[in-house]
Amino acid sequence: MNLTVAQIAEIIKAEFKGDANFIPCAPCGLDFPKEGGIGYVSDIKKIDFESIKTGALIVPASAKNDEIPFKGVLFYAENPEWAFTQILRIADTLNKDIVAQIHAKAYVSDKAFIGKNVHIGANATVEDGAFIGDDTIIYPNVYVGRNVKIGAFCVLYPNVTVREDCVLKNKVILQPGCVIGSDGFGYIFYNGKHEKIPQIGNVIIEDDVEIGANTTIDRAKINSTVIGANTKIDNLVQVGHNVKIGRASIIVSQAGIAGSAIIGNGVIIAGQAGLSGHLKIGDRATIGPQAGIMSDVEAGAKVIGSPSMNYGEFMRSYAVLKKLPELYKEFMSLKKKFKFFG
Amino acid sequence: MNLTVAQIAEIIKAEFKGDANFIPCAPCGLDFPKEGGIGYVSDIKKIDFESIKTGALIVPASAKNDEIPFKGVLFYAENPEWAFTQILRIADTLNKDIVAQIHAKAYVSDKAFIGKNVHIGANATVEDGAFIGDDTIIYPNVYVGRNVKIGAFCVLYPNVTVREDCVLKNKVILQPGCVIGSDGFGYIFYNGKHEKIPQIGNVIIEDDVEIGANTTIDRAKINSTVIGANTKIDNLVQVGHNVKIGRASIIVSQAGIAGSAIIGNGVIIAGQAGLSGHLKIGDRATIGPQAGIMSDVEAGAKVIGSPSMNYGEFMRSYAVLKKLPELYKEFMSLKKKFKFFG
């Protein structure tokens, strides 16, 4: 990083106490502290400061008048995690030294439009009619189909596939191996056979979305599958055709969303949860891990279980579930005792 | 599309009422109707026709003598969804204008056999001894291994891998990123270590099968993993080594089938269901979403739950599960009342 404490303080907008000229060697977590490194603490009550061996530490601004027994530099930041994130962004040199160029071993159609300062890596393919916005990075071995539109400042990691006609707006990140615009799973059973229903729609991915490694997002049957701005999708997630996901939602790894579901804003879908087709999930709802959702979920609701219940209801049922064998035995004995009433 | 009502009527074999020269602009769903478009309705009782703004509508032939308050053109088809599917197939121009050629940036071994009218895209790899049948399309960045046999009219989308010795018959579609012929998961624990058991079999995919994006189908240990004709597999599905799947079965996204299972014809396996190894699933059985199958399932059975039960049994148990906390409380109070009998 090679930044002094004084320079860091300016970047993260924090006051500090200690040697202004000290240069922390690297950001680090407190579980793997580095001597001379810089870490952060969100809640000072939980910490044994004397045991921390880093050279610098970001603590909450609210702790400014507390006595903190730490020997290194202390930064006081409104939001220590956010301050630390900014330091990670400085330390993250990936993509910074990539020279914008079209690699000689890439194939870029002469009917594609390539913006300024675009990088296209070796063995990547960009087909006819594709549009790549300024400052976008296409890693090696990526496939960009016909008439795909990609905005500015996007990053497509290796082995990504974006099929024809799909749209990525700005600052979209696609992790390796993810597939945008595969055919929706649609067949009609006719004359004793499953006959394919062509999927002639596309996928639209709005600004500032990230899609995880090997995640698959199917194109719509006719219109568009839509991933709203600032939504973040983890690895190995399935998004079916015609799904609409709102803004700033979080979809965790291996979750599956069947076709035509409408997911609101700020929704959280935990890992391995599954949603049936044609459902509506209200804003800010939380779907628990491995939940099986078979009906609509109201805004703000918190559900879990398969089929799902409200969180509290599930936890109460689950508590009794563990006592079931005992309950059953007791019931049978009670029943026996009172048999003569029968 | 640029087809008149009269031309469409001939293609979908339907009578019609209205302007024979009208040209519908595009197929559309009634959830996103397009002015001037053409949609379909399977059940006329559920529809408020006056609110539909499309230019044409396909309705069941049985409605021919009904008064339908729709202002545009009406088609009367035996099976409106099938008629509409044919229109989608006309509208689906994908692959139609692909020029059959081997791209200069592909690598095709001179020991491979390439049929007539085959397209091989940029950065695709076709190894020694591979056979590609007539009219097959290999998209860019696909890998076709040694001695792979691919039939006629197949489509392999980008970033697909077909490893050595696997067989695809005719009209097989592989969505992007799927893997055919990865090693089965087989080890022997010997001398304190997991030692790999070589997987020297292959995968055979019969006619008219479609495999979803990023789905993985392992090669057999010795013989063949087999996917039967007309079976359709969704995205991110796992099929273990030596599995045999029959004809016209449907495997929905993120389902997993462990090694050596035998799946019948016309089976439906819903999303995220999991099947243990060495099971037999009878013809036309239905496995519910997220079901965990640990024993054989009879032909025609409908199971759900983890571990699974018959559908009706599960639903009754689940209904009581929700009442468990209350039941428990009542039982405890009853028990207390009758303690003096004890």
Added chain:
Amino acid sequence: MNLTVAQIAEIIKAEFKGDANFIPCAPCGLDFPKEGGIGYVSDIKKIDFESIKTGALIVPASAKNDEIPFKGVLFYAENPEWAFTQILRIADTLNKDIVAQIHAKAYVSDKAFIGKNVHIGANATVEDGAFIGDDTIIYPNVYVGRNVKIGAFCVLYPNVTVREDCVLKNKVILQPGCVIGSDGFGYIFYNGKHEKIPQIGNVIIEDDVEIGANTTIDRAKINSTVIGANTKIDNLVQVGHNVKIGRASIIVSQAGIAGSAIIGNGVIIAGQAGLSGHLKIGDRATIGPQAGIMSDVEAGAKVIGSPSMNYGEFMRSYAVLKKLPELYKEFMSLKKKFKFFG
């Protein structure tokens, strides 16, 4: 294979009875026996030997003095499955005839270091600063990122992605489409938006690990995600950032391990199981299929269910769960009878 019975006996260190000059045509399972082939039997009590049509059979050495009514050659091996595995390894000619060369259609940076006897296939990409150890095979269409270190005798199958800075030690096998070093799923919600936390760590994969097709292993936020020696991971598994997995563990298909979990040695995680973040799984623990793990699991424990219970506890609860509707009915009738006590 073209080996005589006498030669095979020497390789698998087994005595035999029968024609020393007979040449078995191929290894085979007893479910699909081949005339003239060689199979194995681990437990002679379960077998009807007269029905077996193979030319040779490996049986346990302990059966040497038993009368076995089999007409072909019998081998007596300490561990028949292990003996058979060695025969499969001879039959497995894959990779044996690959000529070590860098394909003209690969891109290998001149700032990469390539060891002796390395094969790099067509359309593969090897970036600046990468190191490929001796005798390693990089299949076509693989991506090896900047400063990746790969040891000796590794095999990377097609369409694999290894992102920058990751480390593969020796004898690592990566099945097609797997992703090593995708960004961990980390965001901070700041100013009404999910802001990306850079993931500047890497993945370290130790000796003799195998990773399944389309499996994803996220890089650490700061340090390393670690997969311990001899651990075997199946297809479509998700391993979150900062996870540490010990030695000789088995992770079955579609399991998911959330961030920062610490998994011991010899652990078995069955298919579709899910583990929440920051958990500790003790050595030799067994996690059942589809289990949902929300708290630490002790060494040697066997758990199942979602949320999980001990295996015995789960099975007892599950048995009652099936009787719940009946229990409920009986309870209601009992309650009614005794209402006059109320």
